[in-house]
Amino acid sequence: MFNKKIVLGSSSPRRIELIKNLGFVCEVRKKEVEEIYPSDMDAEKVPAYLSELKAQPLKDAIQTNEVLLTSDTVVVLNNRILEKAENAKEAKDMLLDLSGKNHEVITGVHLYNPDKKMSFTVKTKVFFKTLTLAEIDYYIKHFQPFDKAGAYGIQEWIGQIGVQKIEGCFYNVMGLPVNKVWETLHREF
Numbered sequence: 001m002f003n004k005k006i007v008l009g010s011s012s013p014r015r016i017e018l019i020k021n022l023g024f025v026c027e028v029r030k031k032e033v034e035e036i037y038p039s040d041m042d043a044e045k046v047p048a049y050l051s052e053l054k055a056q057p058l059k060d061a062i063q064t065n066e067v068l069l070t071s072d073t074v075v076v077l078n079n080r081i082l083e084k085a086e087n088a089k090e091a092k093d094m095l096l097d098l099s100g101k102n103h104e105v106i107t108g109v110h111l112y113n114p115d116k117k118m119s120f121t122v123k124t125k126v127f128f129k130t131l132t133l134a135e136i137d138y139y140i141k142h143f144q145p146f147d148k149a150g151a152y153g154i155q156e157w158i159g160q161i162g163v164q165k166i167e168g169c170f171y172n173v174m175g176l177p178v179n180k181v182w183e184t185l186h187r188e189f
Contacts (some may be wrong), residue, residue: 047108075150
């Protein structure tokens, strides 16, 4: 169906799994970049900016039969970006902030081929129930959510017991809006 190889510029196990589940031929190539964005940048623009930044050191090696895919996901609460938690205290503080509220998960995707490039963003609204301290502590101890924006994975225990509803793409909250990626690759590349 799709005759180009996807070069995934990410080592995220969730993104790798989601791309492979779509049936694409996929190869992971990643070069570290400092994920720094202008401090005055609107939170909604940060994921697209960072996804394009991640693509820059990989573009020169992309062949015409390949499409580079880079992405970045942020959790936004009251126009404030919740980064990845560095430790258990930061994770607990973030989950307490999210508890009983709704927030947005925004993923920016950058697609690049020597003949074409494009970026897009997808937003999903997530509604959390009020979490107890025991639930938060259990989640942090047993799932160690330190590699996830906002300190949680919707596909994990906390998502199962804490997310009351979502408006938008579930997979976007996992880190990649696979439906939009599928459609864009087939339509544009």
